Amino acid sequence: MSKRPKTSPTQPAAERSIPAAPAGLNQIPLLQILNAQDRRKVLDEMTETRYGKGQYIFREGDPTEYFHIVKEGTVKCVKSSLDGKECTLKVLMPGDLFCCDAATFDGAYHPGTAQPMGDVSVLRMRKDAYFKMLRANPDAAMEVIRYLGNRLNEAQEKAKVLALDRADQRLAALLVNLVERSGVREPNGIRVTVRLTRQDMANLVGVTTETAIRIMARFKKDRLVSGTAARLVVRDLAKLKLLSST
Amino acid sequence: MSKRPKTSPTQPAAERSIPAAPAGLNQIPLLQILNAQDRRKVLDEMTETRYGKGQYIFREGDPTEYFHIVKEGTVKCVKSSLDGKECTLKVLMPGDLFCCDAATFDGAYHPGTAQPMGDVSVLRMRKDAYFKMLRANPDAAMEVIRYLGNRLNEAQEKAKVLALDRADQRLAALLVNLVERSGVREPNGIRVTVRLTRQDMANLVGVTTETAIRIMARFKKDRLVSGTAARLVVRDLAKLKLLSST
DNA sequence: AATAAAACATGACAATTGTCATGTTTCGAA
DNA sequence: TTCGAAACATGACAATTGTCATGTTTTATT
Structure with missing residues (x-):
């Protein structure tokens, strides 16, 4: 947006x-x-x-x-x-x-x-x-x-x-999807090779950039992900999957 | 919903x-x-x-x-x-x-x-x-x-x-779409022949039933529509079109 | 390596929409 | 025609998300 x-x-x-x-x-x-x-x-x-x-x-x-x-x-x-x-x-x-x-x-x-x-x-x-x-x-x-x-x-x-999910659920679903489509295994998680800024993610899930940044910050704090666009790593795919369909 | x-x-x-x-x-x-x-x-x-x-x-x-x-x-x-x-x-x-x-x-x-x-x-x-x-x-x-x-x-x-529009815009867009797909001319507007309750509309545009009811009530007050499911009439298509893309 | 432009980040506040509770009206089947 | 279930309606309040403002960090390019 x-x-x-x-x-x-x-x-x-x-x-x-x-x-x-x-x-x-x-x-x-x-x-x-x-x-x-x-x-x-x-x-x-x-x-x-x-x-x-x-x-x-x-x-x-x-x-x-x-x-x-x-x-x-x-x-x-x-x-x-x-x-x-x-x-x-x-x-x-x-x-x-x-x-x-x-x-x-x-x-x-x-x-x-x-x-x-x-x-x-x-x-x-x-x-x-x-x-x-x-x-x-x-x-x-x-x-x-x-x-x-x-x-x-x-x-x-x-x-x-x-239509039905909250912003954090949509973002979690996006991350799960990205892992499936372009994830590569790494020692501490799965790296997403598609390079997406927070703004890209925001546009993909229909929220503002600020909201995407805030939610990603929370995910980072909760050790679900790490890094930004150039090097985005999903650290806990299972928890993200759970969140996306809760 | x-x-x-x-x-x-x-x-x-x-x-x-x-x-x-x-x-x-x-x-x-x-x-x-x-x-x-x-x-x-x-x-x-x-x-x-x-x-x-x-x-x-x-x-x-x-x-x-x-x-x-x-x-x-x-x-x-x-x-x-x-x-x-x-x-x-x-x-x-x-x-x-x-x-x-x-x-x-x-x-x-x-x-x-x-x-x-x-x-x-x-x-x-x-x-x-x-x-x-x-x-x-x-x-x-x-x-x-x-x-x-x-x-x-x-x-x-x-x-x-x-992703981008407010609830009232989405509802307006739905009404415009319904008119195009199933509207029949009437003396005081265009009747939508597809029979949709407010809950149906809510489910179509991703809002709660209460929100759909409130917005439709506003549309009714503003003379954009009249009637409910059994007999829904669009009275001001132009204004709805305008609203849907504002 | 310097530097400008993006990207990332965060706070305060506002707007939108959801939730819950309760009541009235309309519709459809017995 | 009556009666029960849906649909419609509305208020009070809460939760979510957006907006605006400002500042820091990262990235890409010269």
Whole structure:
């Protein structure tokens, strides 16, 4: 729920076509599903673009020309209200599809903004090529249906948590979720590799930055977590899980 | 955010197979998309079931065996927290698909409960038949992708509103939405045909029943709405729209 | 290493919303 | 038509969270 940041250019940092040899694309389920020939054809239609901090991949209200996949790094989906408060809907990781929601079909404009969190690499494909590909590949279409179903489920769970749980419970749930999605074991706990400031967390759970800071301070005092953005460690996952569903 | 209702049986009120002549099925986009022959085949695989008030179509945690479509009436999707508070994710209307989220594929269990609001009629199809149908009909698969994209979009918009807006704004937004989805013109305003109690509204926007009642009372005083569940009329749509996005 | 900008932190106070208690009205089934 | 259950309503008070103000620490960049 931070104020809208000053605008900055939507120009990509660098852009190039996909190399013939698909290197590092193994983390993308939608591409894994295709046979070598179809994958090759799809990759020919895709462009890889790199973005850096402070840029935008697309912004709320922009026309929807492309379908996107995160290749490297993390991307956040953000929506903002007229008075400048904003909320982060989801942190996308490699393999995640985006602009896959209504925008892709019915909507002519993006319903939210996509911002890189640090350096990221994104694959893009024109919408019409994407639709053609889905029509030609039932396996791919089924994978997209599966993916969208999961995303819908997730979004509804998020709505439920926002509707029913207290701020500390929502934050605890976020931490549990982050551990599941990007946790690495460490001697004194599980480190969250996704780099999130308190403000990022606040935007993810629908509270103000101050509230997020206060709650995280309490969690730290109670030895549930330690460290900040650059090095956030969950020290007592069990207690956080308990708190998130109490 | 009401307390969990006393449980009641999940038995359907009546059950029969679909008649040969598809009567009243014209409101279902997914079926409209198929050619006559395929539609016939799909209808052969579907069963129509009627449910009444107080019953459940399925409950949170039940195994997911079927794919569903609302044929007549309205159905609500509900999720509840451990301490008995519940939130309504969406009111489904004729043509809406459900159990189409993750449950359909990855999830073996329903992530939420589906309850009829009054008398409803639901079409069911076994999951495997549904998948087979989608694989065989690219048009149907694309329609499901489109539908899921819209639902995802809607769910994310709901999460945003829950995260950023005040209770009165959320309620105003709900009323605007209801008018769009089920409003009929009347001499002194637009009547909402979906029958919702203040408690239903409270569950839809994530507040307590008391808060919903108080806010609706204020709306009534300000001549924005009139009447209750059985006969809810929106008298000043423009002002409600303004309020919802202030 | 210096320095500006973010991020983190904390207190005081206000606004919003929830909780509990109690009563009235409306609706639906016998 | 009556009667019991829901729904609607309202007040007093408590809990949660937001707002604003101010200051310290960390981080990133020159």
